[in-house]
Amino acid sequence: MSPRVLFVHRAFPAQFGRLAAELTRRYGWRCHFLVEHLSHCPPPSQEMLRELDVRVWPRPAARRPDAQTPWPQIHAQALECARAVFDAVRDRPELRPDLVVGHGGLVPTLLLRDLLDCPLVDYCEYYFAPRGRDLTYRLDLPAVEPALFFPRCINAATLMNLNACDAGYTPTHWQRQSFPERFRGKIEVHPDGIDTELYRPRRPPPSLAAHGVPDGARVVTFVARGLESVRGFDLFMGLAARIRAARPDVYFVAVGGETTHYGWDPIFTGGRTFKEWVLSRHGGDLSAFTFLGMVDPAVLADVLARSALHVYLSVPFVASWSLLNALSAGCVVLAGDTEPVREMIEPGRHGLLAPLFDADELTRLALAVLDDPAAHAPLGEGGRRLVEEKYSVEVAVPALKEFFERAAK
């Protein structure tokens, strides 16, 4: 009998949807989902929804939107999710999974110990640092009060579940290193798996004229789930202004919603979105910019395939899928030189790195790429090879299957 896995997450498909679809298609595994909502970034495909058993637990009507929840109450929100999962599993006694795989930092699964007699695998996405990394890295931006406190308690659910789980996994070595040393022995490194078929180099590149991007223009791309400070949207805009001043014919495409997912941008922006705040200070001509908002994966693949230079200026934090998507698409990537990026990109081989706040160096490298794409094409090819060899669905899924099998024993 093929294994039955219960995936638990706040969103679907997030990190598990594609994985579960592959486990089902390739190996006949039976995959069930308990989630709080269907995601917009990326949204689930109809195929996934058809093939997988996805149940959405009812979100309490009285609950505030996440962004409005005071930081001391965020843990209670996670426990509320944990209880919802408990109730949902209790109400489906026929489910009887062989394995539970959950994102414990968002939805602790430990309550299921009182219902299920099967191993719990924890997706250990990240362990926040009290300072100097991730949420508190941007010392160049106005200080906000929660930065002093929230990072000291943000890991509560993560720690709780990490203690309770039988095994954990995380997508990169840097993410694993973010966890306290005492837990690292419990955490394996398994990439999520990038869709190298969707995100592939295309010759000729697709047209983005429908999105206002002139055919033939040299295009610089920036992608993040949210155009926020942690992902360096302001740094991108600063770099874009410098590039634009030097090469007026370059065009810029930014993909991402206007929600701040990490940190407290709205506090110092006075309630405006970070994008609005940045653009109000940008002061330059935005005629060469297209802001696409959140897009479907197919559109994102077009954008990346059209990119002459992809810019990634995130603070030291979980590397965005967009970085790997861009590498997979054969983009020449210029990224801020941070540890999580360096784990993926060897400068001069898979892309280019410059200190995150060194605008001069970033500009110099960007112009060099834009001025001589052919000379930098090997970087894009190297990036593509890197993803094919280490981060693709083809590589990740069999390894995760084997890991889950070991965990389920």
Next chain:
Amino acid sequence: MAEDPLWLLCVEPHFPGRLGATADWLVRRRGYRCRFYCANADPAAFWPPSTGRALEVVQFQVGGVARESAVSWMRSLERSLCYAYGCFEVLDARRPRPVDLVLGRSATLGSTLFAPVALPGAPVVNLFDYWMAPHANDLVDDIGPGAPTEYFHWRRTAGAYDLLELESVAAAWTHTAWQRDLFPPEYRDAFHVLHDGVDAATFAAPRPRVVAGRAVPDDVRVVTFVSRCLDQLRGFDRFMSLANRLLAERRDLLFLVVGDPVVRRALDVRYHGQDYRQVVLGREPPADESRFWFLGAVPPATVAEALAVSDLHVYPGRPYPVARSLLEAMAAGRTVLAWDAEPVREVITHDRSGLLMKAGDPDEAVRLALRVLDDPAAHRPLGAAAAEVVRERYDRDVTLPRLAAWLSRVAGGGA
């Protein structure tokens, strides 16, 4: 580099709590200076001697959910954060300097988590008492059957704040090996295990047969029960049941009962905030009221008076960190009858330094208690051995010099 005597900053929700006695000893015996930050303080009669002198008590306010009398299991961490934040606010406003070391204890609430924000250079040591297992120890066998699901949700998640503190402190401290081994295996090696001890000399000193101003008749055998509060966790229900059965066998008994009748530990979700003494007495009225002296919550000197006249000290608690009163009774050389549990076994060896009986065997409790009461003299070697155990392992003058040496190492950057 910090040097002895240190400037210590203690943080605990209540004063003197558990750290008060330690701070007092360090101040009086080692010349430490101590500021003690707390949200609430017991009446002055319970304060240690150096309070108001080298031991300065500073109160902080708590806001938000911490002001509510009870919180849902999902908001336990939030309440702890309110305590930690309340402490931070006063630290930030007063900016106490110098501080060589912060010593905290959260006691299921909160203490030092945000202290490093106000005192970035001071290492933090926290005392961790208890890690609640979902289905073992304390009152779970009593409350668990028939308890709502939320009870177990709470038990599984109540340690979240402790985990945050374990990850943030420079060093973790706990009193016994049993307490250490309750914590997740990943943390056990990180603990410094050392009991804070009891004032053995005070409890060992001979005293007249007078308790709280009342003379204890010479012709009675005295049975004692001492607890911070007369709750189920410490076995007040078991004690009353035993007492009544003993009274049926012997009429010359006097039961001295020390403890606040109101349950203070939130762990007892059924009776928290209630007068548990009334609950038990309603269920099991004393066979002869004149044979019971309920002394209430009394200062340590009165506890010492009670223990000094005890022929049998009964310790019928559920599995939970051993009470100081048990060690105080042992220090006083009393014969102890304790319900057998792992934490007690770390302190008492059956038939050598006390008597242990299997929980759930009330007949055996009666038999052993009568054996002692019928011939106290024959059992004095047990009390003498118990006093020796305390002198060697649990006397403050033995344990706290070791603690001071360790704190100095931590303050100096080692652990």
